[in-house]
Amino acid sequence: ATYNSVDELPSLDWDFLVVGGGTAGSVIASRLSEDSRFNVLVIEAGPTNEDALLSIVPGLQARLAHTAYDWNYTTVNIPGYNNRSINYQRGYILGGSSSVNGMVFTRGAASDYDRWARVTGDPGWSWDKLQPYIKRHEKFQPPVDNHNITGQYDPTVHSSTGMVPTSVSGFQHPSVDPFTLMVTQQLGGEFKYNLDFNSGMPLGIGWLQATIGHDGTRSSAATSYLTPQIQARNNLHVVLNTFVTRILETPSQGRGGLNIRTVEIHTQSGPPITMTASKEVILAAGAIGSPRILMSSGIGDRNDLKALGIPVILHNPSVGRNFSDHPSLNNVTFALKKPVDVGPWVNLDSDPELQALALELWQTNRTGPFTALVPYDLFGWVRVPDSVFRDSGFEDPSSGPTAANIEMLIGAPTGVAWETRLRLSSPASRGYVALRSSDPLDPPLINPNYFSHPFDIVGMREAVKAAKRFVSAPVLKDNIIQMNPPWANASTEDEIDQVIRNTAVTAWHASGTAKMSPKNVDWGVVDPDLRVKGVKGLRVIDASIMPYIPCAHTQTAVYFIAERGADLVREVWH
Numbered sequence: 001a002t003y004n005s006v007d008e009l010p011s012l013d014w015d016f017l018v019v020g021g022g023t024a025g026s027v028i029a030s031r032l033s034e035d036s037r038f039n040v041l042v043i044e045a046g047p048t049n050e051d052a053l054l055s056i057v058p059g060l061q062a063r064l065a066h067t068a069y070d071w072n073y074t075t076v077n078i079p080g081y082n083n084r085s086i087n088y089q090r091g092y093i094l095g096g097s098s099s100v101n102g103m104v105f106t107r108g109a110a111s112d113y114d115r116w117a118r119v120t121g122d123p124g125w126s127w128d129k130l131q132p133y134i135k136r137h138e139k140f141q142p143p144v145d146n147h148n149i150t151g152q153y154d155p156t157v158h159s160s161t162g163m164v165p166t167s168v169s170g171f172q173h174p175s176v177d178p179f180t181l182m183v184t185q186q187l188g189g190e191f192k193y194n195l196d197f198n199s200g201m202p203l204g205i206g207w208l209q210a211t212i213g214h215d216g217t218r219s220s221a222a223t224s225y226l227t228p229q230i231q232a233r234n235n236l237h238v239v240l241n242t243f244v245t246r247i248l249e250t251p252s253q254g255r256g257g258l259n260i261r262t263v264e265i266h267t268q269s270g271p272p273i274t275m276t277a278s279k280e281v282i283l284a285a286g287a288i289g290s291p292r293i294l295m296s297s298g299i300g301d302r303n304d305l306k307a308l309g310i311p312v313i314l315h316n317p318s319v320g321r322n323f324s325d326h327p328s329l330n331n332v333t334f335a336l337k338k339p340v341d342v343g344p345w346v347n348l349d350s351d352p353e354l355q356a357l358a359l360e361l362w363q364t365n366r367t368g369p370f371t372a373l374v375p376y377d378l379f380g381w382v383r384v385p386d387s388v389f390r391d392s393g394f395e396d397p398s399s400g401p402t403a404a405n406i407e408m409l410i411g412a413p414t415g416v417a418w419e420t421r422l423r424l425s426s427p428a429s430r431g432y433v434a435l436r437s438s439d440p441l442d443p444p445l446i447n448p449n450y451f452s453h454p455f456d457i458v459g460m461r462e463a464v465k466a467a468k469r470f471v472s473a474p475v476l477k478d479n480i481i482q483m484n485p486p487w488a489n490a491s492t493e494d495e496i497d498q499v500i501r502n503t504a505v506t507a508w509h510a511s512g513t514a515k516m517s518p519k520n521v522d523w524g525v526v527d528p529d530l531r532v533k534g535v536k537g538l539r540v541i542d543a544s545i546m547p548y549i550p551c552a553h554t555q556t557a558v559y560f561i562a563e564r565g566a567d568l569v570r571e572v573w574h
């Protein structure tokens, strides 16, 4: 059942308390409550996802920032971004960031997960061993427009029997895409056609897949794993609009050691409420929320906590560190001499009448541009050339030669320019989440610290060069005038670096802030079974635990983590 406030809860006896009903939290609660012996409570700060039109309609995604569904975080001034701060969106809604994200569905490289297995000493995190979880989580379907997708994806690497409806993008741009496909033929090599970049081998150019199924609506963790039928289970309870401030030490009842199975909940009027899980507390509050709760509770760097007056219950300097994200350039465009006719929706972003029409089409029969999000149908994943590593002496931060350093979203949504949105897929820089004060309601300090590692600015410069190589293909070259501002006048490396630093934003892929590490080492926050080191009864299962960010949009990796995480929990309590 679902409750709108903590006062409505029928009972305070729980086997499992899941903190955060986001991407991972929804999966964990759903899977644990499949076992009717377990009584599970999900505690979510945000409201329900039901009837949240902005979340449901893919084409309205861009309007979700700064709404009631957003934590509305802002970063500190980021030195590598010439001291700019940026807003840092996170989903504040059931389903968490999967209810507000861009729905791009990418798994990354097999070697990304093999690296997790290697650095944690647990082969269970390898690409091969994760395959059953990939199957359980994905429900591939025909796209909403029913276009023929033969040759646009590889059915052998997909599952149609899992939980989250996915497909190839169901609103394509047939006057633009043939140019990109021609580039794959003319240039080949780094821009070769890749039938399916979700095969574990992402390099090359392939068709976008999204967490949007045949019905043309967003698939979130909430719509997939916490459907009304699942929420109706007698042993599954979801409480919304409820903020967890801390987790507290629980009297050990002979279990010994530091036991943390108690959760403290903020109430508007009156003292906080506490609840204790008889089995485990699972933090799934995301890469910002989970370290925030750990540190507010006294689990973190001893010196940082003491400086804020927070009593230390466990010294662990890794908490909140290792913040990893994909810096992103959304403005790399090349002006065209002769525009491409991109059809009647060209001014969709700016024309309210077109937007009203698009919404009407979506509502009437699930057609039109709002059935999809990004105006880019083809994505590219490329490498920084080996020579750059050789000449610069930088180590390749990616997980290996079949992983991507750079992501390119390719298209011409306006028809007057070729656009390549560029992301650094395997960054070397690491930032942090830290507390501002001892008040758990105070938003944390977020410093993604982009470009703090000197390789990353080189890597991003290489991304711009890769975009230029892409548009040098014969089919595009003669129609291109020049790069649009602010790139037009940037010719030296230094000038290019300045444009990057002045304009880069984020891909919203925060991860790594409670990273897993091998058992019995004194760094890292969780063991490979996702238990918080040095604590009994407490796990973190969400994007925080990634030791390295995959060269992919991160929701899919979070689904893998949560599916396996739920199994790791069940193994202990079956």
Ligand SMILES: Cc1cc2nc3c(=O)[nH]c(=O)nc-3n(C[C@H](O)[C@H](O)[C@H](O)COP(=O)(O)OP(=O)(O)OC[C@H]3O[C@@H](n4cnc5c(N)ncnc54)[C@H](O)[C@@H]3O)c2cc1C
Residues within 6 Å of the ligand: 019, 020, 021, 022, 023, 024, 025, 043, 044, 045, 046, 089, 090, 091, 092, 093, 094, 095, 096, 097, 098, 100, 101, 102, 103, 104, 105, 106, 242, 243, 244, 245, 284, 285, 286, 287, 289, 290, 293, 507, 508, 509, 510, 542, 543, 544, 552, 553, 554, 555, 556, 558
């Ligand atoms: C704008 C945006 C666009 C993105 N685009 C893509 C994309 O296109 N493709 C992709 O793969 N990935 C994308 N991502 C990233 C992806 O969505 C995330 O990596 C993933 O959803 C994170 O899952 P999570 O479970 O770790 O955290 P979340 O899904 O964020 O879940 C955390 C949950 O915990 C709740 N919570 C936090 N603190 C507390 C507290 N103290 N008390 C109670 N509840 C709390 C939150 O409200 C939230 O529901 C995007 C993210 C954003 C924000």
